[in-house]
Amino acid sequence: MKLGILGYGVVGSGLINMIDKDSKDRGIEIKGILVKDKRKHIDKKHYEKITEDIEDIFSEDIDTLVELIGDEENAYKYIKRALENGINVVTANKAVIADYGDELINIAREKGVSLRFEASVAGGVPVIKVLSEAMSGNQIKSINAILNGTTNFILSKMHDEKLEYKDALKKAQEVGFAEADPSADVFGYDAARKLAILSNIAFEKRVNWKDLYICGIDKVSALDIDSASELGCRIKLICHSEVENGKVSGYVRPAAVETGNPLSGIVNENNLVEICGDSVGKIALVGKGAGSFATGSAVYSDVTDIIENPGSNLSEISDEITNVYKNPEKKEDFIVRYPVESYEVVENILSDNNLIFRKILSKDGDISVFIEKVTEKKLDEIDEYLKNTGFQKSSIRIIKID
Amino acid sequence: MKLGILGYGVVGSGLINMIDKDSKDRGIEIKGILVKDKRKHIDKKHYEKITEDIEDIFSEDIDTLVELIGDEENAYKYIKRALENGINVVTANKAVIADYGDELINIAREKGVSLRFEASVAGGVPVIKVLSEAMSGNQIKSINAILNGTTNFILSKMHDEKLEYKDALKKAQEVGFAEADPSADVFGYDAARKLAILSNIAFEKRVNWKDLYICGIDKVSALDIDSASELGCRIKLICHSEVENGKVSGYVRPAAVETGNPLSGIVNENNLVEICGDSVGKIALVGKGAGSFATGSAVYSDVTDIIENPGSNLSEISDEITNVYKNPEKKEDFIVRYPVESYEVVENILSDNNLIFRKILSKDGDISVFIEKVTEKKLDEIDEYLKNTGFQKSSIRIIKID
CATH class of the missing domain: 3.30.360.10 (Dihydrodipicolinate Reductase; domain 2)
Structure with a gap:
């Protein structure tokens, strides 16, 4: 497996360390490493493979591109180019996957290569x-x-x-x-x-x-x-x-x-x-x-997965966009912070609505109220009423979960 | 994927339920189900595929044998036979894997088929x-x-x-x-x-x-x-x-x-x-x-793994037997239960050895003692001394972990 690695920061260093100490001899070989400023990496391992020019990476005969540069625009461009050229991609880039994951995985499927991104969510947690x-x-x-x-x-x-x-x-x-x-x-x-x-x-x-x-x-x-x-x-x-x-x-x-x-x-x-x-x-x-070795470990496992199962991709990624549903009628428990001077009004509305509530603490002109089984719609109404009657609305609603 | 399933108990039922509701159309087909007593399964789904004769299972054209019968001896025999005949095996049988895992996975490797056993440890936890x-x-x-x-x-x-x-x-x-x-x-x-x-x-x-x-x-x-x-x-x-x-x-x-x-x-x-x-x-x-669906889920994921990556096996399973090392000199914290009448003797030995300890509770003629940073060797010595001086030795040593 011949790798081109984009980025030699925290995660890149963790990955390269793991590759160097690989005891299983999986045949992972680093062909090139892209950085922004070569001088900053002068004391690092594999210095001779470091380049500032992306063309040096693509001109090598690489099987897999590991993208760890962070910057969304360039990352997207390089990932897409790699996949279109039949090169597997492993990335830790949540922004690219969140915004373009469906498009990119379709290209990977078409080209029979893999796009993997375990490290993009929850670092070392698989x-x-x-x-x-x-x-x-x-x-x-x-x-x-x-x-x-x-x-x-x-x-x-x-x-x-x-x-x-x-x-x-x-x-x-x-x-x-x-x-x-x-x-x-x-x-x-x-x-x-x-x-x-x-x-x-x-x-x-x-x-x-x-x-x-x-x-x-x-x-x-x-x-x-x-x-x-x-x-x-x-x-x-x-x-x-x-x-x-x-x-x-x-x-x-x-x-x-x-x-x-x-x-x-x-x-x-x-x-x-x-x-x-x-x-x-x-x-x-x-x-x-997060962290160099934890995230590096997730990237590494993606690389070994591609070695074990070449061309495999997540079947679950779909390009059918879904409407994210919001239910303002759902009842939850909340801690809500109101200005102290509005509390009498709030108390009245809550009582009129037969809601169970109690003051928790007050400080610096604010009071926090615990309100049971209330809808966001009702809290919106209270805020609206406060605004219309010259008070400030609530500063924050904190949902309570068991 | 054509399955022969051995066992239609708790886990078997969970698995078969998952296969029946498979929304992805993975093409998993049940060819036969082995049970001990067919009459007990008369109201179950796939009754027509149930048999009491293992030869009915092997005479079907199956790709994968799912072993869920528990009984170690027969399970081992059937798993081995399947692997030798180039049939993948998924098992939840910890006894077989603990005792024969190395031998069986070697056969699987030789025959180019998979042996998988996610469900044998921690049920649904992957x-x-x-x-x-x-x-x-x-x-x-x-x-x-x-x-x-x-x-x-x-x-x-x-x-x-x-x-x-x-x-x-x-x-x-x-x-x-x-x-x-x-x-x-x-x-x-x-x-x-x-x-x-x-x-x-x-x-x-x-x-x-x-x-x-x-x-x-x-x-x-x-x-x-x-x-x-x-x-x-x-x-x-x-x-x-x-x-x-x-x-x-x-x-x-x-x-x-x-x-x-x-x-x-x-x-x-x-x-x-x-x-x-x-x-x-x-x-x-x-x-x-444990549980029908949790363990069934682990078995199911092994089956889909074989569909995705045919012939793959764990590379980590080795037949190099290791000596399990015991270090009687390792210092740990323990709660030890002694007969009350021996406590004075115990106290003297612990003090003589400059150990930090304290009584916790006593009940029904027993006393429990918390001893810090003590070796099992020292606890053995105390027991030996108690025995030689006519007392009963400690009933239990409970290791304390943070």
Whole structure:
């Protein structure tokens, strides 16, 4: 197996290390490595194979292109070119797969080569393999997951060190858990892309990640954290999708998770994915969702899978786009944060609607209220009423899950 | 894919149900089903394909034999015959794989057919696939697992309902969680066979299950349960194996697991397997280790794997038998139960050896003692001394894990 590798950063280094120490002699050979600036890699192994020119990679006689450059536009271009030229592709690029997975896998099928992307979701956790192979005879009913390490780290810091969001984000940036521009992580876009990929495979319908209900963690305050703790919960950025009567729904949002639920115990870069199949029941997978060796390990297993089963592809990836269904009538439990001065009004509406609720805590002019079995539609109505009567509407709705 | 199925019990029914509802039209066709007594299956689907004669199965033109009869001797015979005749085999039989896996997979390789056995360990949890495929580039360092539902159910009952072992066993038998003869489960043999299979694959060396350190749960008392609770632990039958400097060691034994450890929260028929790889780190898998549909799902995925990748086999199964290493000098924390009257003697020896220890609880003439960082060799010496001075030795040693 002759590899062209695009990118020699964190994941690339992990992969190359694994190839070099391969004890099984699988015959994996590195033919070229594309980087942006060759000088930065002068002390690295395989320096003689490093190039800044993509044409050097394609002019080598490679069987498989490993794409680890991150940048969506170029990655898409190179992946497509490789597949069209009958070259297998392994990628860790969630953006490319979320946006173009269906198109690219069709090209791979036509050309009789493989496109694999285990590392694009949950790093070292082999969730795509489990979904598509081990659960092959199951109708998948739902997915619950923590898929983003940055937000998980920030929320843990807020809980454990009583920090406000901004300070926790700063800490995350200092230790390398968050990027200088953390938008894709903290707004939930990264997690939503990953959830869309998993939902695609699980439900065999193309889910556009932008159609999911997405709420990031940037509005979570210390008051919300304390309120969740009062209820025996920890706030996590939860990814959930499900199918019911053929309709797919899903969200990425801060949720208060009871401490008995394994999702509440996931720390730092660890990911958890729980998949519910109609035959096997729930299967949960836990492991590192990021990191050089963890993600490198997932890329490596894709490479060895292609060696073992040349030309195989996921049959579940479909180009039938599905409408992501939103049900504003679904009743859930919520922690909602209102301005203190509006609370009397809120209380009246909740009472008039026979809803069960109670104040949890108040701080800095805000009050958090736990409301049982309420619809988002009703919460929207309350917000609308507050706005029309001169109050500020709620700052955040945190769903509570057992 | 033309199947001959041996056995139409719990797992067979789950599998056949999945085949019948297969939405993907994978072309799986049932050619014959072997049972012991045809009259018992008169109201079942595919009755016309049921036979009591194995020759009816082999005389059909089958590609794959699915072996689900349990009985080790016949299962081995039929599996071997199938493989020798160029027929793929899928089995859920841990006894056959633990005892003859190496021989059988060699025959499969020679004949260019597949032998698959995902369902033999941890039921619906795809641990063999994850070990052999998803962690392909990793050196596996250790395995920690709960692999037996019967003992897990009994120990949970003992904790939650304060039952003695005998009463908890009776309850387990009443609700179908334990067999009339529960020996293989409660003595730890079932778990040891499964651990041996996993260790085989993980360490690529044949581990004889009888060479593992095995201690069942039949000697665990209510006092032990209470003592573990006092330390913030729950007693679980833990399977552990590891490799260090090329030496494999492993045990199946009751262990006091701290409640923060996910192993402590596994209930009933659920299994947990945590595998540590040198690159990916720890991957944990949780799901149902038994049951009609869960185990049927694992068998089904093996069948679809053979359709996708005909002739493929695990490369990790080796016939190089390894010595399972025991290190009596390794220091661990233990809860040890002594007769109350011997405690003064025990106390003196522990003090003389500068060991840190403390009494936990006493009941019915027994006392439980928590001893830190002590070797099994030292505990053996104390037992020997007790015996020589007219006392009874300790009743049980429960290892404590964080």
